[in-house]
Amino acid sequence: MSDQQQIFTLKQVVSSIRKTIEERYQRTYWVKAEMHKLNRYPSGHCFPELLQKEDGKVVAQMSGSIWNHNFEKINQRFIEVVKEPLKEDTTLLMLVKVSFHEMYGMSLQIMDIDPNYTLGEIHKERLETLKKLKEQGLINANQLLDFPLLPKRIAVISADSSKGLSDFNQVLEQNEWGYSFFKMLFPSYLQGDLAAHSIITALSKIEKVKEHFDVVVIVRGGGGEVGLSCYNNYELCKAIASFPLPVLTGIGHSTNLTVAEMIAYRNAITPTELGEFLIQAFHNFSVPLKDAVKTIRANSLQILSENKHLLNRASVGLNHVTNQRVRQDRHHISELAGLIKSGTKFSFMEWKKAMLSIRRELMHSSSILISENNSELKTSNRNLNHLSLRAIQDNGVMLSQLEKSIKLMDPVNVLKRGYTITTFKGKLIRDVSALNKGDEIETISDRHILASEVITKRNRENE
Amino acid sequence: MSDKLKYTEAFEELQSIVNDIEEGEITVDELSKKVKRASELIKICKSKLTETEEDVNEILKELEE
Amino acid sequence: MSDKLKYTEAFEELQSIVNDIEEGEITVDELSKKVKRASELIKICKSKLTETEEDVNEILKELEE
Amino acid sequence: MSDKLKYTEAFEELQSIVNDIEEGEITVDELSKKVKRASELIKICKSKLTETEEDVNEILKELEE
Amino acid sequence: MSDKLKYTEAFEELQSIVNDIEEGEITVDELSKKVKRASELIKICKSKLTETEEDVNEILKELEE
Amino acid sequence: MSDKLKYTEAFEELQSIVNDIEEGEITVDELSKKVKRASELIKICKSKLTETEEDVNEILKELEE
Amino acid sequence: MSDKLKYTEAFEELQSIVNDIEEGEITVDELSKKVKRASELIKICKSKLTETEEDVNEILKELEE
Numbered sequence: 001m002s003d004q005q006q007i008f009t010l011k012q013v014v015s016s017i018r019k020t021i022e023e024r025y026q027r028t029y030w031v032k033a034e035m036h037k038l039n040r041y042p043s044g045h046c047f048p049e050l051l052q053k054e055d056g057k058v059v060a061q062m063s064g065s066i067w068n069h070n071f072e073k074i075n076q077r078f079i080e081v082v083k084e085p086l087k088e089d090t091t092l093l094m095l096v097k098v099s100f101h102e103m104y105g106m107s108l109q110i111m112d113i114d115p116n117y118t119l120g121e122i123h124k125e126r127l128e129t130l131k132k133l134k135e136q137g138l139i140n141a142n143q144l145l146d147f148p149l150l151p152k153r154i155a156v157i158s159a160d161s162s163k164g165l166s167d168f169n170q171v172l173e174q175n176e177w178g179y180s181f182f183k184m185l186f187p188s189y190l191q192g193d194l195a196a197h198s199i200i201t202a203l204s205k206i207e208k209v210k211e212h213f214d215v216v217v218i219v220r221g222g223g224g225e226v227g228l229s230c231y232n233n234y235e236l237c238k239a240i241a242s243f244p245l246p247v248l249t250g251i252g253h254s255t256n257l258t259v260a261e262m263i264a265y266r267n268a269i270t271p272t273e274l275g276e277f278l279i280q281a282f283h284n285f286s287v288p289l290k291d292a293v294k295t296i297r298a299n300s301l302q303i304l305s306e307n308k309h310l311l312n313r314a315s316v317g318l319n320h321v322t323n324q325r326v327r328q329d330r331h332h333i334s335e336l337a338g339l340i341k342s343g344t345k346f347s348f349m350e351w352k353k354a355m356l357s358i359r360r361e362l363m364h365s366s367s368i369l370i371s372e373n374n375s376e377l378k379t380s381n382r383n384l385n386h387l388s389l390r391a392i393q394d395n396g397v398m399l400s401q402l403e404k405s406i407k408l409m410d411p412v413n414v415l416k417r418g419y420t421i422t423t424f425k426g427k428l429i430r431d432v433s434a435l436n437k438g439d440e441i442e443t444i445s446d447r448h449i450l451a452s453e454v455i456t457k458r459n460r461e462n463e
Numbered sequence: 464m465s466d467k468l469k470y471t472e473a474f475e476e477l478q479s480i481v482n483d484i485e486e487g488e489i490t491v492d493e494l495s496k497k498v499k500r501a502s503e504l505i506k507i508c509k510s511k512l513t514e515t516e517e518d519v520n521e522i523l524k525e526l527e528e
Numbered sequence: 529m530s531d532k533l534k535y536t537e538a539f540e541e542l543q544s545i546v547n548d549i550e551e552g553e554i555t556v557d558e559l560s561k562k563v564k565r566a567s568e569l570i571k572i573c574k575s576k577l578t579e580t581e582e583d584v585n586e587i588l589k590e591l592e593e
Numbered sequence: 594m595s596d597k598l599k600y601t602e603a604f605e606e607l608q609s610i611v612n613d614i615e616e617g618e619i620t621v622d623e624l625s626k627k628v629k630r631a632s633e634l635i636k637i638c639k640s641k642l643t644e645t646e647e648d649v650n651e652i653l654k655e656l657e658e
Numbered sequence: 659m660s661d662k663l664k665y666t667e668a669f670e671e672l673q674s675i676v677n678d679i680e681e682g683e684i685t686v687d688e689l690s691k692k693v694k695r696a697s698e699l700i701k702i703c704k705s706k707l708t709e710t711e712e713d714v715n716e717i718l719k720e721l722e723e
Numbered sequence: 724m725s726d727k728l729k730y731t732e733a734f735e736e737l738q739s740i741v742n743d744i745e746e747g748e749i750t751v752d753e754l755s756k757k758v759k760r761a762s763e764l765i766k767i768c769k770s771k772l773t774e775t776e777e778d779v780n781e782i783l784k785e786l787e788e
Numbered sequence: 789m790s791d792k793l794k795y796t797e798a799f800e801e802l803q804s805i806v807n808d809i810e811e812g813e814i815t816v817d818e819l820s821k822k823v824k825r826a827s828e829l830i831k832i833c834k835s836k837l838t839e840t841e842e843d844v845n846e847i848l849k850e851l852e853e
Contacts, residue, residue, distance in 0.1 A: 149796050153842055182840040184847060209847050282837060285799065289833050292806045293786055296826055299809040300779045300819060304772055307730075307816050311768050314737050318761050319718050321745040322754065326711045329751055333669075333703050336676045337656055340696050343679035344649050344689065351642055351686060354604075355635065358611055362631050363588050365614040366624060370581045373535075373621050377573050380542050384566045385523050387549040388559060392516045395474075395556050399508050402477055406501040409484045411491055427490055444491070470556045511556060518560035526567045535621040576621060583625035587632045600686040641686055648690040652697045665751040706751060713755035717762045730816040771816055778820035782827045 014102040021106075025098035028111060034091045035064070044068030048088075050108060063107045064096070074113045081115035082122060084229045087193055093117035122229050129234040129259045138241040142265045145246050148214040151281050153182045155206040155213040155245070157199055159190055164221020164250065164271035171275025179282040184213075190220040190251070191227030196236040203239050203247075210244055215278075218264075219271040220251040231258035240264055250274035415446045432457060470511035477504040533569075535576040542569040600641040607634040665706040672699040728764075730771040737764040795836040802829040 008016075033050040040046040046066040051058050066074065075086050086092075096108040133139045154172075158165040165185070172181045186202040189195040199218065206216055228251065230236065237259045240247045246265035250273065251258075261267040268274035407413060411421060421444045422429050429435065435454050443450040480501045484494065545566045548554050554562050610631045613619050619627055675696045678684050684692050740761045743749050749757050805826045808814050814822050 149799055150836055152836070152840060178838050180838045180840045182842040184842075184844055205851060209850050212842050212847050212850075285833070286837055288799075288803070288806075289830050292802055292826065292830060293783060295806050296809055296823055297779075297783050299812070300783075300823055301776075303809070303812055303814060303816065303819060304776050304779070306812070307734075307768075307772055311734070311737075311765060311772065314734070314741055315718075315721060315765050317741045318737075318744070318758065318765075321741055322714050322718070322758055323711075325744055325747070325749070325754060326707055326714070326751070328747075329669075329703070329707055333672075333700055333707070336672055336696075337653075337700055339676045340679055340693060341653055343676065344653070344693060347679065347682060347684070347686075347689065348642065348646050348649075350682070355638055355642070358604075358607055359588075359591060359635055361611045361615065362628065362635075365611060366584045366588070366628055367581075369614055369617065369619065369624060370577060370584070370621070372617070373539075373573075374577055377539070377570065377577065380539070380546055380566075381526065381570050383546045384542075384549070384563065384570070387546060388519050388523070388563045389516075391549055391552065391554065391559060392512060392519065392556070394552075395470075395508075395512055399474075399505060399512065402481055402501070403505045405481050406484075406498055406505065409481075409494070410498040411494055421491060423491070515556050515560050519563045522560065522563050522567050526570060580621050580625050584628045587625070587628050591632050591635060638686075645686050645690050649693045652690070652693050656697050656700060669751075703751075710751055710755050714758045717755070717758050721762050721765055768816075775816055775820050779823045782820070782823050786827050786830060 011102065014100075018100040018102060021098060021100045028095050028097045030093060030114075031096050031108065032091060032093050032117075033060075033062075033064075035086075035088060035094075038086065038088050040071070044071065046071050047107075048110070050094075063105075064094070064110050065099070065107050066110045070111060074110075074115075078113070078115045078118065082119045082229070084118075084122070084227055086113065089193065090118065091121060122232065125229075125234075126232040126256075126259055129232050129237050130262075132234055133237060133241055133259070133263060136238070138238060139263055141241045142243060142247055142263060145244070145265060147246055147265065147281070149281075149285050151215040151246075151278050152180065153212060153214045154184075154278070155216045156183050156185045157188050157190075157202045157206075157216060157218045158185060158220065160185065160187055162190065162219065162221055164219040164252075167221055168217070168219045168250065168271035168275045171272050172278065175279050175282075177279075177282070177286065179279065179286075181278070190218075191230060193230065195227075195230040196233035200236055200239045203243055207244065213245055215265075216243060216245050216247045217274060218247065218249045218251060218260075219274060221271050228252055228258055231260035233260075236260060237263055248274055248277070415444070418446075420445045420450075468507055470508055470515075473504045473507045473511070477501055477508065480504070533572055535573055535580075538569045538572045538576070542566055542573065545569070598637055600638055600645075603634045603637045603641070607631055607638065610634070663702055665703055665710075668699045668702045668706070672696055672703065675699070728767055730768055730775075733764045733767045733771070737761055737768065740764070795833055798829045798832040802826055802833065805829070 031050075033052055036049040036051050038046050038048050045068050046064075048064045048066065050062050050064045052060040071086075078084060078086050093114040094108070094110045095112040095114075096110050098106070099109040100106055130139070156165065156168070158168075169183070172179075172183070186205055188202040189198040203216070206213065231249075231251065240260055241263045248266045248268065249261050249264040250268040250271040251261065252269075257267065266274075266277065268277055415421070423442045423444065424435060424439060429441070435441070435457065437454050437457065439454045441452055441454065443452060480497050483489065484497055489497065545562050549559070549562065610627050614624070614627065675692050679689075679692065679696075740749075740757050744754070744757065805822050809819075809822065809826075
């Protein structure tokens, strides 16, 4: 060791480093880092481990420090903004100052942590979980299950001490309708970093005995709105969504619904409301039973009364149609009797008319017969008159003609008119051929008789 | 003139006389005799006829009454 | 006049007489006898007709009553 | 008048008589006999009609009671 | 009157008689017999109807009790 | 009266009888027999109705207790 | 058959019976049988509201296996 060689005390060196660092890093910086462990000490100060990972490997690591008063302030704002206390294993955006302490070495003194960044991270996780569930088709899986008619056997995931559990139990046990529920508690953390895993474990237990249960409820209460971001955890949400029984949640008053609440079969804001929902399911079952009795009574009576009415109508109808039938036949028979009356009356009229007409014919034809004979007789009479007178007349005419002939033939009358009669030997000459020349003939006139001799004889035709 | 002679016989004789005259070789004396007979027969017939006519008229008149 | 003679026979005889007269089969000597007979027959017929008419009328009149 | 004769037979006989008279198939000698028969038949028919009518009316009257 | 005759048969026979009367197919000689028969049939029918009506009324009355 | 007959069958038969009577398909001869049958059917139906009503009321009463 | 299945089926069968009754699709013949069945179903369902047969110890035993 040389004399010139200055020997520093450790304190001198450390002080020098501190001075250098303090000079070099006077500003504050916003640093994004994962807070692995918070390491809060009884004094209230925290000495978190900060690190950065790349591909799962730690690539940077450093200690941090949060003084008690800062921590209280930061945590307060987290609860206000994020509705979660500051928690480990989360990436935070921190306002830091590089500090060096002679005793404790290098660290990042955390002055402030941005709750909005964390809020964003939570939101990111929420979206991430939803996206994955959607991709796996699980987002509606639980909601698509058939809800049991009676959710009477309930697997309860809660904590023994939970105020929410006692609210829930009270609602179910003190129902005034005597509805009977069977509940079995599967204890679990309900918030914070351990909750997700704890609930998943409980669910897997329940699944083992799922035949004994109708629904699963997750109830939490009294813890305020803080510490619910675990319900965005993908694994938990997946377990809930794919659970074979309907999972009902009643975990608190979160402003933003957590994913678990969104994908649960049903979410109630409070355990009390969840209890009332189950009671309502019983009502939904019970009321139709009561109504069924009423409906059956009313409609059975209706059916019976309708049938009574129909029967009555048929009975009245029977009476009516029977009477009508008999009445119709009576009427018909009366009609027939009337037809007999009118028919016979008409027949008699016709027959009487026929009698009158035949009598008239008899009279008429008799009188015609008589008058015909009479006229025949008259004709004969007339003929007799006529013909007998004519016979007389005819004879008269014949006589007159004969008389006239005789008168013409009387020789006296002939001679008076200047004619003469020539005789030969006393006889009238009719044939001159008998006369010869020299024969003596006599010519008789009116007053005289001449005697003469035939001189010549010639034929008149030759002249 | 004989009333015993019937109209028919008289009429026939008359007819026969007229025939004889018409056909005949009768002397003028005979002729006059025949004509005389014919005239008698005509009278007889006329009288019979008149008688019959009166009878018939009477019967017929009676019938009409 | 014989009532035993029927109208039909009487009428036929009458008709026959009238026919004989018409056809000149009756001599003047028979004529008035025949006309007399015819006249009788006409009377018989008339009387028969009248009688029958009265009978018929009486029967029919009785019928009307 | 025979009650044994049915209306129908009586009416037919009557009709036949009237027809014979109408067609001049009856002589004057038969006429009054025929008319008499017809008259009897008319009476028979009328009486049958009256009798039947009374019977029928009685039956029908009885029916109305 | 035969009770063995059914209403239907009686009614049909009655109808047939009424038809014959209306169409003038019944002679005077048959008429009163036919009307008598019709009258009997009417009585049979009426009596059957009354009987049936009483039966039916009794049955129906019994039903109302 | 047969209890083996169902209400529905009984009612249909009843209805059919009433229809047949209404449409004149049943003669007067059959009528009282048919009405008797209908009356029996009405009784069957009534009894079935009463029985059913009692049954139903009992069941429902029991249910309400 | 699990308990849950039983009352679910009971509830559904009941609903169906109630519908049938409501819509009047049940004959009188079926009615009391149906009402009886409905009554049984109602009893089954009602009892489910107030009874539970699960045994915690049994479940715990199963969980340990």
